[in-house]
Amino acid sequence: MSVLVIGLANDPVIKNVLSALSRVDADVIHWTPRNLLNDCAFTVVNGEIEGYLLVDDRTVSLSEITGVFNRFSNIEITPEYNKLSPNDPVAEHAITANGRLIQLCDIASCVVMNRSTSNDANSAKVYQAQLISPYFFVPDTRIANTPEAAMEFSENCEKVIFKSCSGERSIVTELDLADLLKKTESLRLCPVQFQEFIDGTDVRVHVVDEATFATSVFSSSTDYRYDKSAKWVSTEISPEVASACVQMAHAMDLRLAGIDLKFAIDGRVVCFEVNPSPAFSVYEDATGQRISDTVVMSLLGS
Secondary structure (H helix, E strand, O other), X not given: OEEEEEOOOOOHHHHHHHHHHHHOOOEEEEEOOOOOOOEEEEEEEOOEEEEXXXXXXXXXXXXXXXXXXXXXXXXXXXXXXXXXOOOOHXXXXXXXXXXXXXXXXXXXXXXXXXXXXXXHXXXXXXXXXXXXXXXXXXXXXXXXXXXXXXXXXXXXXOOEEEXXXXXXXXXXXXXXXXXXXOOHHHHHHOOEEEEEOOOEEEEEEEEEOOEEXXXXXXXXXXXXXXXXXXXXXXXXXXXXXXXXHHHHHHHOOOOEEEEXXXXXXXXXXXXXXXXXXXXXXXXXXXXXXXXHHHHHHHHOOO
């Protein structure tokens, strides 16, 4: 049986997963979007999926695949694709094949981490907050595209941060009202998510099926991801918090998730976001947690 790994070879997460697969001598099919000649074709007959993958020079029946690790990247940003003219048949083939691959991830009967449709909630943070709220506290939030609305919201909070309200990565930044007034036109063109600042300890919890891996991050920066002096420590969380993380991830149809929590000084456990394609390699490398090994065990059905 084989494991399909989808993603760029230089992605640290892909590197860690491939290394973990090699340690157990697993048969691996690595689909990278930089190979524009890869192909995927299948049909569904009476609920059964039949088809094949062509990856590099290898043809693999879909029936041979026991698990899929899906960290899909847009082929249209690869240098190989951008070298082609828009009407090049290779470009058309690559778009079609990658589109079929995304569809396959959504309907495959094997283990998939994660299905493409399960990513959708992360692209609309307000919607995702509604999915989070049965399990954790959610910070007071306002989506606004005018300085007036942002200022009104800030009047009820001691401190406010802002960030993207879509799935696009952004740097979490403390709100400076004077600076905000200088960006009125930009704000009108792009709604922004404003949130109350929560004082406490940042904890990232990675969920892999039923397993949880928690990391406390100590930083003086508003967004610890960009703090080179941040301290990352493997930590224990209560069975109740671990169970809530697993239940929430599964309710979002995520076998793998990165959950951003803050253990507030007032006793609340606050959840900011559930990442369906977490860059867990950073936490794994910093703490020695065996996240990749646990991912591989799931992909192999062990």
